[in-house]
Amino acid sequence: MIIDLRSDTVTKPTKAMLEAMMQAKVGDDVFREDETVNQLEQRVANMFGKSTALFFPSGTMANQTAIKLHTQPGEQVICDKYAHIYNYESGGAALNSGVSCKLVDGTRGMFTAEQVKEAINPTDYWYAKTTMVEVENTTNKGGGACWDFEELKKIKKVCANNNLGFHLDGARLWNALVAKQETTQQYGALFDTISVCLSKGLGCPVGSVLVGDEQIMKNALRIRKVFGGNMRQIGYLAAAGLYALDNHVEKLAEDHNKAKEIGAVLSKLSIIKKVEPIETNIVIFELNNDVDENNFVKKLAQKNIHIISMGSHKLRIVTHLDYTNDMHEKVLQALKNV
Missing domain, CATH: 3.40.640.10 (Type I PLP-dependent aspartate aminotransferase-like (Major domain))
Structure with missing residues (x-):
C-alpha cells in the first residue's frame, strides 16, 4: 500500500x-x-x-x-x-x-x-x-x-x-x-x-x-x-x-480532521520544532535543526509513506480524497515510531 x-x-x-x-x-x-x-x-x-x-x-x-x-x-x-x-x-x-x-x-x-x-x-x-x-x-x-x-x-x-x-x-x-x-x-x-x-x-x-x-x-x-x-x-x-x-465537497471535512490528528501526533515528537496551525488539509511542520530532513523523508518513504520537503527543515503533508482511514492509521503509527 x-x-x-x-x-x-x-x-x-x-x-x-x-x-x-x-x-x-x-x-x-x-x-x-x-x-x-x-x-x-x-x-x-x-x-x-x-x-x-x-x-x-x-x-x-x-x-x-x-x-x-x-x-x-x-x-x-x-x-x-x-x-x-x-x-x-x-x-x-x-x-x-x-x-x-x-x-x-x-x-x-x-x-x-x-x-x-x-x-x-x-x-x-x-x-x-x-x-x-x-x-x-x-x-x-x-x-x-x-x-x-x-x-x-x-x-x-x-x-x-x-x-x-x-x-x-x-x-x-x-x-x-x-x-x-x-x-x-x-x-x-x-x-x-x-x-x-x-x-x-x-x-x-x-x-x-x-x-x-x-x-x-x-x-x-x-x-x-x-x-x-x-x-x-x-x-x-x-x-x-x-x-x-x-x-465531494462535504467530504473535505474528513480531510481536515485527519490533518489535525496528524498534527497532534507530530506536536508530541521530540524531533519536531514546530507544527503550524492546522485549519484545513495541509500540515506544515519544522524539524529540529539537528534532524536531517532528507533522512526523515527517506525513512517514511521506506514505509511507503510519501511526503514533501519544503526546505529549511520544513516538511508538508496534505490529506485528500484518496487517503483512506486504513492509510491514516498506518501513518499515525509510523509517525509515532519515526
Whole structure:
C-alpha cells in the first residue's frame, strides 16, 4: 500500500466519477457546443452569483487570465509574498501580462487592509500603476490557512476606493468554505473574479473555473485561446466537475480532521520544532535543526509513506480524497515510531 501525502493533486477519479464522465454529452467547445461544460460553467457562475464562468485546463491558466483581464502592461499587482501567482506560476504575470508584483509581508499568506493601503503606489508617473489586489484562500505556503472574511471585506473597501480589481485565487476555496462554514455567494459578492480548482480537494482529474461578471469576463475566452487553452470535447472533464460538486465537497471535512490528528501526533515528537496551525488539509511542520530532513523523508518513504520537503527543515503533508482511514492509521503509527 503506497500512501501519497505530497499533495491533494495526486487523487484519481473514483469509479462513480468515471461512470459520470463516460455518460457525458459532449460537443465542440471551441464552438461553445459542449452542453456538459456549458452546464458546469453555468452552475459555478450561479453558485457565486456571477453572470459568467469559463472552464480552464489549469488553475495557473485561470489565474493568469484573471491578471490579464484586470491589468495593462507596466502596471502592478498587490499580493502576498507567499502567493501562488508570484511563486509557482513560472513568472507568468511578467511574461503574459507585463506586470510586476508588489509583495506584502503578510502572516501565513494573509495580509490586512492597512497593508494594502500602504502597498498602493503613489500616482506620480515614475511609479508602476497599482491596478489589482490578489488573495489566495486557503493559502498554500501558509499551511492551508483560511482568511478572516471580515478582513477581506475591509480589503474590498480599499479596492473600491482606489479603483483596484480584486481577484481570488480559490484553488482550495472549497476547503475554506467547509472549514469556516461560509458560502460561495458571500465570496462572489466580494470579488471581481474568482478561480476555483476542481482537482485539488474535489478529486477531479483536471480543471479549474474562472468566474466573474460579464463586463470583466468579456475577453476571457479570447485570452484563454491566446494561452492555448481552447479545448474540444471537454464535457468528459466537466462531468467530473459536476459529480465532484454533488458528492465531494462535504467530504473535505474528513480531510481536515485527519490533518489535525496528524498534527497532534507530530506536536508530541521530540524531533519536531514546530507544527503550524492546522485549519484545513495541509500540515506544515519544522524539524529540529539537528534532524536531517532528507533522512526523515527517506525513512517514511521506506514505509511507503510519501511526503514533501519544503526546505529549511520544513516538511508538508496534505490529506485528500484518496487517503483512506486504513492509510491514516498506518501513518499515525509510523509517525509515532519515526
